[in-house]
Amino acid sequence: MNAKNNIYLVGMPGAGKTTVGRQLARRMQRTFVDADHEIETRTGVRIPVIFDIEGEQGFRDRESRVIAELADESNLIVATGGGVVLRPQNRAALRQGGTVIYLHVAPRLLFERTRLDPNRPLLQVADPMQKIEELFAVRDPLYREVADIVITSTGGSISHLVKQLERELARQCAA
Numbered sequence: 001m002n003a004k005n006n007i008y009l010v011g012m013p014g015a016g017k018t019t020v021g022r023q024l025a026r027r028m029q030r031t032f033v034d035a036d037h038e039i040e041t042r043t044g045v046r047i048p049v050i051f052d053i054e055g056e057q058g059f060r061d062r063e064s065r066v067i068a069e070l071a072d073e074s075n076l077i078v079a080t081g082g083g084v085v086l087r088p089q090n091r092a093a094l095r096q097g098g099t100v101i102y103l104h105v106a107p108r109l110l111f112e113r114t115r116l117d118p119n120r121p122l123l124q125v126a127d128p129m130q131k132i133e134e135l136f137a138v139r140d141p142l143y144r145e146v147a148d149i150v151i152t153s154t155g156g157s158i159s160h161l162v163k164q165l166e167r168e169l170a171r172q173c174a175a
Contacts, residue, residue, distance in 0.1 A: 005074050005075050005098055006070070006071070006073065006074065006075065006076045006077070006078060006097045006098030006099070007024070007028075007030075007076070007077045007078070007098055007099050007100075007101060007169070008078045008080055008094045008097065008098055008099070008100045008101065009021050009024075009077070009078065009079050009080060009101050009103055010080050010084060010085055010094070010100055010101070010102050010103070010143050010146060010147065011082065011102055011103035011104065011105065011143060012082050012105060012107075012110050012132070012135065012136060012139060013082040013110065013114055013120050013123065013132075013135075014105065014109075014110040014111075014113035014114035014117075014120075015082070015103040015104075015105045015110065015153065016103055016105070016113075016153060016158065016161070017034075017079035017080065017103055018034050018079040019158055020079075020103060020158060020161055020162055020165070021034070021077050021078070021079040022079075023158060023159065023162045024077050024162050024165060024166070025077040027162060027166065028077065028166075030075050030076060030077045031075065031076050031077070032076075032077050032078075032079075033070060033076055033077070033078045033079070034078075034079045035063065035066050035067060035070065035078055035079065035080045035081055035084065036079075036081045038066050038070075039059070039062050039063060039066055039081075042062075042066070043062070046119060047059065047119065048118070048119060048124075050062065056083075060083065060086065060087060063081055063083070063084060063090070064087055064089060064090055067080065067084060067090050067093050067094065068089075068093050070097065071093040071094065071096060071097030071098075072097075073097075076098075080094070082135070082139070083135075083139070085139060085142035085143055085145075085146055086138075086139070086142065091142065091145065091146045094146055095146060099148045099149065099169065099172065100146050100147050100148050100149075101147065101148065101149045101150075101151060101165060101168075101169075102143040102144060102146075102147035102149070102150045102151070103151055103153055103161075104140075104143070104150055104151065104152045104153065105152075105153045105155075106154075107129070107132045107133050107136050108129075109153075109154070109155050110132050110136070111128060111129045111132050114128070114132070115128055148172065149165070149168045149169070149172065151164060151165060151168065
């Protein structure tokens with residue numbers, strides 16, 4: 001881990017970044033931040049409203065500002081938005097700010113987890129499964145590029161996944 005000591009969780013919408021991040025933060029006695037919730041708190045509106053008013057570009061600008069600010073802090077566990085890796089400056093900020101963990105989840109499982117969630121603006125399309133596969137094809141290589149650790153989730157117990165993450169982080173610290 002680097003000096004900032006932050007841990008960033010990246011992955012597709014529905015990968016479990018927020019759920020895993022909260023538990024990991026509790027177990028490691030760290031502050032948890034959900035980057036998307038931080039954007040909502042700062043703007044006073046939900047992300048779908050930001051997308052409606054400012055479009056994806058406006059949302060991504062806000063996301064980049066939040067990520068840059070969080071990268072300057074220490075000892076955080078941060079659940080990032082699914083598209084955070086799309087901008088090179090975000091990938092650089094994550095790398096410089098700490099350890100990046102990619103929660104890899106297969107598209108079919110992502111679809112099952114997100115299909116009924118109206119708060120995922122990019123998935124409000126006629127064929128959400130196709131959209132997930134398209135997003136996955138673009139983002140998976142970027143998640144892998146930025147990740148220090150890749151964990152594959154098959155939909156099992158969250159506590160098991162968190163313990164697996166803790167083991168990987170301990171192994172990385174020992175290396």
